[in-house]
Amino acid sequence: MRTIDTKTTENILKYASLEFMEKNFLGGNIRDIAKKCNVSSHTIYTRFGNKEGLFTALVKEKADEFLNLYNNLHNNADVHADYQLYQEEITDNEVKNKDYYYKANEATDKVLDFLLKNRDSFKLLFCKSEGTEYATYLDKITEIEEKNYMKLFDFSSKKISKSKQFFLHKLAQESSRDLYEIISNDMKKEEAKEFIELEKRFRMSGWKNLLKELKNV
Structure with a gap:
Protein backbone atom coordinates (compact mmCIF):
# COMPACT_ATOMS: atom_id res chain seq x y z
CA MET A 1 0.00 0.00 0.00
CA ARG A 2 2.84 2.39 0.86
CA THR A 3 4.42 1.81 -2.57
CA ILE A 4 1.11 2.54 -4.29
CA ASP A 5 0.64 5.71 -2.21
CA THR A 6 4.14 6.90 -3.04
CA LYS A 7 3.58 6.28 -6.74
CA THR A 8 0.27 8.16 -6.60
CA THR A 9 1.91 11.15 -4.90
CA GLU A 10 4.74 11.19 -7.43
CA ASN A 11 2.21 11.06 -10.26
CA ILE A 12 0.22 13.95 -8.79
CA LEU A 13 3.38 16.06 -8.47
CA LYS A 14 4.41 15.23 -12.02
CA TYR A 15 1.12 16.35 -13.55
CA ALA A 16 0.79 19.31 -11.18
CA SER A 17 4.16 20.58 -12.40
CA LEU A 18 3.02 20.27 -16.01
CA GLU A 19 -0.28 22.01 -15.20
CA PHE A 20 1.37 24.96 -13.45
CA MET A 21 4.04 25.25 -16.14
CA GLU A 22 1.35 25.55 -18.78
CA LYS A 23 -1.21 27.67 -16.93
CA ASN A 24 0.69 29.28 -14.01
CA PHE A 25 -0.46 28.74 -10.42
CA LEU A 26 -3.56 30.90 -10.77
CA GLY A 27 -4.69 29.12 -13.92
CA GLY A 28 -3.93 25.63 -12.67
CA ASN A 29 -6.92 23.43 -11.90
CA ILE A 30 -6.98 20.65 -9.31
CA ARG A 31 -9.72 18.77 -11.16
CA ASP A 32 -7.69 18.76 -14.37
CA ILE A 33 -4.64 17.45 -12.49
CA ALA A 34 -6.75 14.77 -10.81
CA LYS A 35 -8.22 13.68 -14.14
CA LYS A 36 -4.78 13.28 -15.70
CA CYS A 37 -3.62 11.26 -12.68
CA ASN A 38 -6.77 9.14 -12.68
CA VAL A 39 -7.49 10.04 -9.05
CA SER A 40 -10.19 12.10 -7.35
CA SER A 41 -9.75 15.75 -6.41
CA HIS A 42 -10.33 14.60 -2.83
CA THR A 43 -7.16 12.48 -3.04
CA ILE A 44 -5.12 15.57 -3.92
CA TYR A 45 -6.71 17.70 -1.20
CA THR A 46 -6.12 14.95 1.36
CA ARG A 47 -2.41 14.83 0.53
CA PHE A 48 -1.67 18.53 -0.02
CA GLY A 49 -4.45 20.49 1.67
CA ASN A 50 -5.17 22.89 -1.20
CA LYS A 51 -3.77 24.10 -4.51
CA GLU A 52 -1.10 26.25 -2.87
CA GLY A 53 -0.04 23.31 -0.71
CA LEU A 54 0.45 21.32 -3.91
CA PHE A 55 2.54 24.11 -5.45
CA THR A 56 4.59 24.36 -2.25
CA ALA A 57 5.32 20.64 -2.35
CA LEU A 58 6.82 21.15 -5.80
Missing part, protein backbone atom coordinates in the same frame (compact mmCIF):
# COMPACT_ATOMS: atom_id res chain seq x y z
CA VAL A 59 9.15 24.05 -4.95
CA LYS A 60 9.81 24.36 -1.21
CA GLU A 61 12.82 22.05 -0.90
CA LYS A 62 14.82 23.63 -3.72
CA ALA A 63 13.66 27.15 -2.81
CA ASP A 64 14.97 26.77 0.75
CA GLU A 65 18.21 25.12 -0.37
CA PHE A 66 18.94 27.90 -2.84
CA LEU A 67 18.33 30.70 -0.34
CA ASN A 68 20.70 28.99 2.10
CA LEU A 69 23.33 28.61 -0.62
CA TYR A 70 22.96 32.20 -1.80
CA ASN A 71 23.06 33.58 1.73
CA ASN A 72 26.13 31.53 2.69
CA LEU A 73 28.03 32.57 -0.44
CA HIS A 74 27.35 36.24 0.29
CA ASN A 75 28.18 35.90 3.99
CA ASN A 76 31.50 34.30 3.10
CA ALA A 77 32.34 36.80 0.36
CA ASP A 78 35.33 39.05 1.01
CA VAL A 79 33.56 42.40 0.78
CA HIS A 80 36.68 44.25 1.91
CA ALA A 81 38.55 42.79 -1.07
CA ASP A 82 35.66 44.01 -3.20
CA TYR A 83 36.03 47.51 -1.82
CA GLN A 84 39.80 47.58 -2.34
CA LEU A 85 39.43 46.25 -5.86
CA TYR A 86 37.01 49.02 -6.79
CA GLN A 87 39.47 51.59 -5.43
CA GLU A 88 42.34 50.40 -7.62
CA GLU A 89 43.10 51.85 -11.03
CA ILE A 90 43.36 48.56 -12.92
CA THR A 91 42.04 47.22 -16.19
CA ASP A 92 39.50 44.43 -16.63
CA ASN A 93 42.29 42.05 -17.68
CA GLU A 94 44.25 42.85 -14.51
CA VAL A 95 41.14 42.19 -12.43
CA LYS A 96 40.95 38.68 -13.89
CA ASN A 97 44.37 37.89 -12.42
CA LYS A 98 43.22 38.68 -8.89
CA ASP A 99 42.51 35.78 -6.49
CA TYR A 100 39.23 37.45 -5.62
CA TYR A 101 38.11 37.15 -9.25
CA TYR A 102 38.56 33.37 -9.20
CA LYS A 103 36.64 33.06 -5.93
CA ALA A 104 33.81 35.18 -7.31
CA ASN A 105 33.64 32.97 -10.39
CA GLU A 106 33.50 29.86 -8.21
CA ALA A 107 30.53 31.35 -6.36
CA THR A 108 28.83 32.19 -9.66
CA ASP A 109 29.36 28.62 -10.87
CA LYS A 110 27.75 27.22 -7.72
CA VAL A 111 24.71 29.46 -8.17
CA LEU A 112 24.32 28.63 -11.85
CA ASP A 113 24.88 24.91 -11.32
CA PHE A 114 22.14 24.78 -8.69
CA LEU A 115 19.69 26.84 -10.74
CA LEU A 116 20.19 24.95 -13.97
CA LYS A 117 20.23 21.53 -12.34
CA ASN A 118 16.79 22.36 -10.89
CA ARG A 119 15.54 24.42 -13.81
CA ASP A 120 11.89 23.29 -13.58
CA SER A 121 11.64 24.17 -9.89
CA PHE A 122 12.98 27.66 -10.52
CA LYS A 123 10.82 28.25 -13.55
CA LEU A 124 7.85 27.57 -11.29
CA LEU A 125 9.30 29.83 -8.59
CA PHE A 126 10.36 32.74 -10.79
CA CYS A 127 7.73 32.66 -13.52
CA LYS A 128 4.63 30.76 -12.40
CA SER A 129 4.14 31.53 -8.69
CA GLU A 130 1.83 34.57 -8.75
CA GLY A 131 -0.90 33.95 -6.18
CA THR A 132 1.34 32.00 -3.79
CA GLU A 133 3.72 33.01 -1.01
CA TYR A 134 6.54 32.38 -3.50
CA ALA A 135 5.48 35.32 -5.66
CA THR A 136 7.90 37.39 -3.54
CA TYR A 137 10.73 34.84 -3.69
CA LEU A 138 12.96 37.08 -5.81
CA ASP A 139 12.53 39.81 -3.18
CA LYS A 140 14.33 37.57 -0.68
CA ILE A 141 17.26 37.26 -3.07
CA THR A 142 17.21 41.03 -3.51
CA GLU A 143 17.46 41.47 0.28
CA ILE A 144 20.60 39.32 0.41
CA GLU A 145 22.19 41.32 -2.42
CA GLU A 146 21.25 44.64 -0.86
CA LYS A 147 22.85 43.76 2.49
CA ASN A 148 26.07 42.94 0.67
CA TYR A 149 26.01 46.23 -1.24
CA MET A 150 25.49 48.13 2.01
CA LYS A 151 28.68 46.57 3.38
CA LEU A 152 30.64 48.23 0.57
CA PHE A 153 29.41 51.62 1.72
CA ASP A 154 30.25 50.76 5.34
CA PHE A 155 33.93 50.58 4.33
CA SER A 156 33.71 54.09 2.93
CA SER A 157 32.66 55.43 6.37
CA LYS A 158 30.29 57.83 4.63
CA LYS A 159 26.65 58.37 5.49
CA ILE A 160 24.39 57.06 2.75
CA SER A 161 21.63 59.35 1.53
CA LYS A 162 18.11 58.05 0.95
CA SER A 163 18.56 58.40 -2.79
CA LYS A 164 21.70 56.22 -2.66
CA GLN A 165 19.87 53.67 -0.50
CA PHE A 166 17.13 53.51 -3.11
CA PHE A 167 19.75 53.19 -5.84
CA LEU A 168 21.39 50.25 -4.05
CA HIS A 169 18.00 48.59 -3.71
CA LYS A 170 17.46 49.02 -7.45
CA LEU A 171 20.88 47.50 -8.19
CA ALA A 172 20.07 44.55 -5.95
CA GLN A 173 16.76 44.05 -7.74
CA GLU A 174 18.59 43.96 -11.06
CA SER A 175 20.95 41.28 -9.74
CA SER A 176 18.07 39.05 -8.71
CA ARG A 177 16.39 39.83 -12.02
CA ASP A 178 19.46 38.38 -13.77
CA LEU A 179 18.58 34.99 -12.30
CA TYR A 180 15.02 35.37 -13.57
CA GLU A 181 16.28 36.14 -17.07
CA ILE A 182 18.53 33.07 -17.09
CA ILE A 183 15.67 30.75 -16.17
CA SER A 184 12.85 32.42 -18.11
CA ASN A 185 14.93 32.48 -21.30
CA ASP A 186 16.11 28.86 -20.92
CA MET A 187 19.78 29.84 -21.11
CA LYS A 188 22.37 27.09 -21.25
CA LYS A 189 25.20 27.28 -18.73
CA GLU A 190 27.75 28.85 -21.09
CA GLU A 191 25.20 31.44 -22.20
CA ALA A 192 24.34 32.19 -18.58
CA LYS A 193 28.02 32.56 -17.62
CA GLU A 194 28.65 34.96 -20.49
CA PHE A 195 25.55 36.95 -19.54
CA ILE A 196 26.64 37.23 -15.88
CA GLU A 197 30.20 38.14 -16.90
CA LEU A 198 28.93 41.01 -19.07
CA GLU A 199 26.81 42.24 -16.16
CA LYS A 200 29.82 42.07 -13.80
CA ARG A 201 32.03 44.08 -16.13
CA PHE A 202 29.35 46.69 -16.69
CA ARG A 203 28.63 47.09 -12.98
CA MET A 204 32.29 47.13 -11.95
CA SER A 205 32.83 50.37 -13.86
CA GLY A 206 29.84 51.89 -12.11
CA TRP A 207 30.97 50.74 -8.66
CA LYS A 208 34.45 52.16 -9.21
CA ASN A 209 33.06 55.58 -10.07
CA LEU A 210 30.52 55.55 -7.25
CA LEU A 211 33.00 54.56 -4.53
CA LYS A 212 35.64 56.96 -5.88
CA GLU A 213 33.06 59.74 -5.56
CA LEU A 214 32.41 58.78 -1.93
CA LYS A 215 36.13 58.65 -1.19
CA ASN A 216 36.57 62.21 -2.43
CA VAL A 217 33.62 63.64 -0.50
Whole structure:
Protein backbone atom coordinates (compact mmCIF):
# COMPACT_ATOMS: atom_id res chain seq x y z
CA MET A 1 0.00 0.00 0.00
CA ARG A 2 2.84 2.39 0.86
CA THR A 3 4.42 1.81 -2.57
CA ILE A 4 1.11 2.54 -4.29
CA ASP A 5 0.64 5.71 -2.21
CA THR A 6 4.14 6.90 -3.04
CA LYS A 7 3.58 6.28 -6.74
CA THR A 8 0.27 8.16 -6.60
CA THR A 9 1.91 11.15 -4.90
CA GLU A 10 4.74 11.19 -7.43
CA ASN A 11 2.21 11.06 -10.26
CA ILE A 12 0.22 13.95 -8.79
CA LEU A 13 3.38 16.06 -8.47
CA LYS A 14 4.41 15.23 -12.02
CA TYR A 15 1.12 16.35 -13.55
CA ALA A 16 0.79 19.31 -11.18
CA SER A 17 4.16 20.58 -12.40
CA LEU A 18 3.02 20.27 -16.01
CA GLU A 19 -0.28 22.01 -15.20
CA PHE A 20 1.37 24.96 -13.45
CA MET A 21 4.04 25.25 -16.14
CA GLU A 22 1.35 25.55 -18.78
CA LYS A 23 -1.21 27.67 -16.93
CA ASN A 24 0.69 29.28 -14.01
CA PHE A 25 -0.46 28.74 -10.42
CA LEU A 26 -3.56 30.90 -10.77
CA GLY A 27 -4.69 29.12 -13.92
CA GLY A 28 -3.93 25.63 -12.67
CA ASN A 29 -6.92 23.43 -11.90
CA ILE A 30 -6.98 20.65 -9.31
CA ARG A 31 -9.72 18.77 -11.16
CA ASP A 32 -7.69 18.76 -14.37
CA ILE A 33 -4.64 17.45 -12.49
CA ALA A 34 -6.75 14.77 -10.81
CA LYS A 35 -8.22 13.68 -14.14
CA LYS A 36 -4.78 13.28 -15.70
CA CYS A 37 -3.62 11.26 -12.68
CA ASN A 38 -6.77 9.14 -12.68
CA VAL A 39 -7.49 10.04 -9.05
CA SER A 40 -10.19 12.10 -7.35
CA SER A 41 -9.75 15.75 -6.41
CA HIS A 42 -10.33 14.60 -2.83
CA THR A 43 -7.16 12.48 -3.04
CA ILE A 44 -5.12 15.57 -3.92
CA TYR A 45 -6.71 17.70 -1.20
CA THR A 46 -6.12 14.95 1.36
CA ARG A 47 -2.41 14.83 0.53
CA PHE A 48 -1.67 18.53 -0.02
CA GLY A 49 -4.45 20.49 1.67
CA ASN A 50 -5.17 22.89 -1.20
CA LYS A 51 -3.77 24.10 -4.51
CA GLU A 52 -1.10 26.25 -2.87
CA GLY A 53 -0.04 23.31 -0.71
CA LEU A 54 0.45 21.32 -3.91
CA PHE A 55 2.54 24.11 -5.45
CA THR A 56 4.59 24.36 -2.25
CA ALA A 57 5.32 20.64 -2.35
CA LEU A 58 6.82 21.15 -5.80
CA VAL A 59 9.15 24.05 -4.95
CA LYS A 60 9.81 24.36 -1.21
CA GLU A 61 12.82 22.05 -0.90
CA LYS A 62 14.82 23.63 -3.72
CA ALA A 63 13.66 27.15 -2.81
CA ASP A 64 14.97 26.77 0.75
CA GLU A 65 18.21 25.12 -0.37
CA PHE A 66 18.94 27.90 -2.84
CA LEU A 67 18.33 30.70 -0.34
CA ASN A 68 20.70 28.99 2.10
CA LEU A 69 23.33 28.61 -0.62
CA TYR A 70 22.96 32.20 -1.80
CA ASN A 71 23.06 33.58 1.73
CA ASN A 72 26.13 31.53 2.69
CA LEU A 73 28.03 32.57 -0.44
CA HIS A 74 27.35 36.24 0.29
CA ASN A 75 28.18 35.90 3.99
CA ASN A 76 31.50 34.30 3.10
CA ALA A 77 32.34 36.80 0.36
CA ASP A 78 35.33 39.05 1.01
CA VAL A 79 33.56 42.40 0.78
CA HIS A 80 36.68 44.25 1.91
CA ALA A 81 38.55 42.79 -1.07
CA ASP A 82 35.66 44.01 -3.20
CA TYR A 83 36.03 47.51 -1.82
CA GLN A 84 39.80 47.58 -2.34
CA LEU A 85 39.43 46.25 -5.86
CA TYR A 86 37.01 49.02 -6.79
CA GLN A 87 39.47 51.59 -5.43
CA GLU A 88 42.34 50.40 -7.62
CA GLU A 89 43.10 51.85 -11.03
CA ILE A 90 43.36 48.56 -12.92
CA THR A 91 42.04 47.22 -16.19
CA ASP A 92 39.50 44.43 -16.63
CA ASN A 93 42.29 42.05 -17.68
CA GLU A 94 44.25 42.85 -14.51
CA VAL A 95 41.14 42.19 -12.43
CA LYS A 96 40.95 38.68 -13.89
CA ASN A 97 44.37 37.89 -12.42
CA LYS A 98 43.22 38.68 -8.89
CA ASP A 99 42.51 35.78 -6.49
CA TYR A 100 39.23 37.45 -5.62
CA TYR A 101 38.11 37.15 -9.25
CA TYR A 102 38.56 33.37 -9.20
CA LYS A 103 36.64 33.06 -5.93
CA ALA A 104 33.81 35.18 -7.31
CA ASN A 105 33.64 32.97 -10.39
CA GLU A 106 33.50 29.86 -8.21
CA ALA A 107 30.53 31.35 -6.36
CA THR A 108 28.83 32.19 -9.66
CA ASP A 109 29.36 28.62 -10.87
CA LYS A 110 27.75 27.22 -7.72
CA VAL A 111 24.71 29.46 -8.17
CA LEU A 112 24.32 28.63 -11.85
CA ASP A 113 24.88 24.91 -11.32
CA PHE A 114 22.14 24.78 -8.69
CA LEU A 115 19.69 26.84 -10.74
CA LEU A 116 20.19 24.95 -13.97
CA LYS A 117 20.23 21.53 -12.34
CA ASN A 118 16.79 22.36 -10.89
CA ARG A 119 15.54 24.42 -13.81
CA ASP A 120 11.89 23.29 -13.58
CA SER A 121 11.64 24.17 -9.89
CA PHE A 122 12.98 27.66 -10.52
CA LYS A 123 10.82 28.25 -13.55
CA LEU A 124 7.85 27.57 -11.29
CA LEU A 125 9.30 29.83 -8.59
CA PHE A 126 10.36 32.74 -10.79
CA CYS A 127 7.73 32.66 -13.52
CA LYS A 128 4.63 30.76 -12.40
CA SER A 129 4.14 31.53 -8.69
CA GLU A 130 1.83 34.57 -8.75
CA GLY A 131 -0.90 33.95 -6.18
CA THR A 132 1.34 32.00 -3.79
CA GLU A 133 3.72 33.01 -1.01
CA TYR A 134 6.54 32.38 -3.50
CA ALA A 135 5.48 35.32 -5.66
CA THR A 136 7.90 37.39 -3.54
CA TYR A 137 10.73 34.84 -3.69
CA LEU A 138 12.96 37.08 -5.81
CA ASP A 139 12.53 39.81 -3.18
CA LYS A 140 14.33 37.57 -0.68
CA ILE A 141 17.26 37.26 -3.07
CA THR A 142 17.21 41.03 -3.51
CA GLU A 143 17.46 41.47 0.28
CA ILE A 144 20.60 39.32 0.41
CA GLU A 145 22.19 41.32 -2.42
CA GLU A 146 21.25 44.64 -0.86
CA LYS A 147 22.85 43.76 2.49
CA ASN A 148 26.07 42.94 0.67
CA TYR A 149 26.01 46.23 -1.24
CA MET A 150 25.49 48.13 2.01
CA LYS A 151 28.68 46.57 3.38
CA LEU A 152 30.64 48.23 0.57
CA PHE A 153 29.41 51.62 1.72
CA ASP A 154 30.25 50.76 5.34
CA PHE A 155 33.93 50.58 4.33
CA SER A 156 33.71 54.09 2.93
CA SER A 157 32.66 55.43 6.37
CA LYS A 158 30.29 57.83 4.63
CA LYS A 159 26.65 58.37 5.49
CA ILE A 160 24.39 57.06 2.75
CA SER A 161 21.63 59.35 1.53
CA LYS A 162 18.11 58.05 0.95
CA SER A 163 18.56 58.40 -2.79
CA LYS A 164 21.70 56.22 -2.66
CA GLN A 165 19.87 53.67 -0.50
CA PHE A 166 17.13 53.51 -3.11
CA PHE A 167 19.75 53.19 -5.84
CA LEU A 168 21.39 50.25 -4.05
CA HIS A 169 18.00 48.59 -3.71
CA LYS A 170 17.46 49.02 -7.45
CA LEU A 171 20.88 47.50 -8.19
CA ALA A 172 20.07 44.55 -5.95
CA GLN A 173 16.76 44.05 -7.74
CA GLU A 174 18.59 43.96 -11.06
CA SER A 175 20.95 41.28 -9.74
CA SER A 176 18.07 39.05 -8.71
CA ARG A 177 16.39 39.83 -12.02
CA ASP A 178 19.46 38.38 -13.77
CA LEU A 179 18.58 34.99 -12.30
CA TYR A 180 15.02 35.37 -13.57
CA GLU A 181 16.28 36.14 -17.07
CA ILE A 182 18.53 33.07 -17.09
CA ILE A 183 15.67 30.75 -16.17
CA SER A 184 12.85 32.42 -18.11
CA ASN A 185 14.93 32.48 -21.30
CA ASP A 186 16.11 28.86 -20.92
CA MET A 187 19.78 29.84 -21.11
CA LYS A 188 22.37 27.09 -21.25
CA LYS A 189 25.20 27.28 -18.73
CA GLU A 190 27.75 28.85 -21.09
CA GLU A 191 25.20 31.44 -22.20
CA ALA A 192 24.34 32.19 -18.58
CA LYS A 193 28.02 32.56 -17.62
CA GLU A 194 28.65 34.96 -20.49
CA PHE A 195 25.55 36.95 -19.54
CA ILE A 196 26.64 37.23 -15.88
CA GLU A 197 30.20 38.14 -16.90
CA LEU A 198 28.93 41.01 -19.07
CA GLU A 199 26.81 42.24 -16.16
CA LYS A 200 29.82 42.07 -13.80
CA ARG A 201 32.03 44.08 -16.13
CA PHE A 202 29.35 46.69 -16.69
CA ARG A 203 28.63 47.09 -12.98
CA MET A 204 32.29 47.13 -11.95
CA SER A 205 32.83 50.37 -13.86
CA GLY A 206 29.84 51.89 -12.11
CA TRP A 207 30.97 50.74 -8.66
CA LYS A 208 34.45 52.16 -9.21
CA ASN A 209 33.06 55.58 -10.07
CA LEU A 210 30.52 55.55 -7.25
CA LEU A 211 33.00 54.56 -4.53
CA LYS A 212 35.64 56.96 -5.88
CA GLU A 213 33.06 59.74 -5.56
CA LEU A 214 32.41 58.78 -1.93
CA LYS A 215 36.13 58.65 -1.19
CA ASN A 216 36.57 62.21 -2.43
CA VAL A 217 33.62 63.64 -0.50
